[in-house]
Amino acid sequence: GAGVSQSPSNKVTEKGKDVELRCDPISGHTALYWYRQSLGQGLEFLIYFQGNSAPDKSGLPSDRFSAERTGGSVSTLTIQRTQQEDSAVYLCASSSRPSSYNEQFFGPGTRLTVL
Amino acid sequence: AQSVTQLDSQVPVFEEAPVELRCNYSSSVSVYLFWYVQYPNQGLQLLLKYLSGSTLVESINGFEAEFNKSQTSFHLRKPSVHISDTAEYFCAVSDSRSGSEKLVFGKGTKLTVNP
Numbered sequence: 001g002a003g004v005s006q007s008p009s010n011k012v013t014e015k016g017k018d019v020e021l022r023c024d025p026i027s028g029h030t031a032l033y034w035y036r037q038s039l040g041q042g043l044e045f046l047i048y049f050q051g052n053s054a055p056d057k058s059g060l061p062s063d064r065f066s067a068e069r070t071g072g073s074v075s076t077l078t079i080q081r082t083q084q085e086d087s088a089v090y091l092c093a094s095s096s097r098p099s100s101y102n103e104q105f106f107g108p109g110t111r112l113t114v115l
Numbered sequence: 116a117q118s119v120t121q122l123d124s125q126v127p128v129f130e131e132a133p134v135e136l137r138c139n140y141s142s143s144v145s146v147y148l149f150w151y152v153q154y155p156n157q158g159l160q161l162l163l164k165y166l167s168g169s170t171l172v173e174s175i176n177g178f179e180a181e182f183n184k185s186q187t188s189f190h191l192r193k194p195s196v197h198i199s200d201t202a203e204y205f206c207a208v209s210d211s212r213s214g215s216e217k218l219v220f221g222k223g224t225k226l227t228v229n230p
Contacts, residue, residue, distance in 0.1 A: 031216060033216070033217065033218075035218075035220075042205075042220055042221065042222035042223060043205060043207075043218075043220035043222075043223070044220075045217040045218065045219065048216055048217055050216065056216075056217065058217075059217065091158070091159065093159075095216070103161055103164070104161075104218065105161075106151075106158045106159040106160070107158060108157075108158045109158060
């Protein structure tokens with residue numbers, strides 16, 4: 001079956017522009033996560049969606065970052081007024097249910113470069 | 116809050132040699148523990164996990180890790196590595212209480228297996 005997909009695979013933008021990154025989770029997975037992988041910081045949690053519950057936004061680094069999940073499936077991560085320090089690989093993951101066992105399946109990532 | 120320390124950023128070894136990748140964590144609550152692997156130009160994949168029960172867990176490709184609660188460690192070992200094990204390995208923890216799903220990652224260890 002299809003895994004987690006993300007688009008675009010690469011995005012180059014100019015400082016100050018807005019970008020949208022898309023994630024399609026595995027069909028039927030109710031939980032969706034965004035992480036960021038950067039050279040200086042490693043892998044950092046950004047935001048977590050679970051069903052219709054309010055998302056856990058505790059990892060978003062600033063108010064320029066936001067995410068939504070429409071219809072409990074596709075998610076979009078938006079970065080407004082991009083800065084050079086936003087350059088990173090943005091990873092999406094999904095898991096099948098909120099339970100005591102948390103196996104997350106990761107997508108290939110979107111590499112964002114801010115010039 | 117949890118944190119993860121991977122003591123070695125890079126580990127070079129020769130083929131067929133044993134290897135140990137070290138991971139220590141800090142947490143005020145009980146945790147689940149994971150090792151993820153990222154092969155060159157590929158996404159993150161779950162290698163093995165500790166949820167409960169036996170403190171020694173194994174992967175299908177010969178890696179094993181042992182949960183040591185007193186030392187708050189979850190070191191990854193393999194008795195004889197192959198060239199194909201060259202990858203970046205990430206140790207991660209999550210809060211074992213239901214509803215706290217995010218993964219907290221270490222900064223990763225790049226394992227390079229040389230012929």
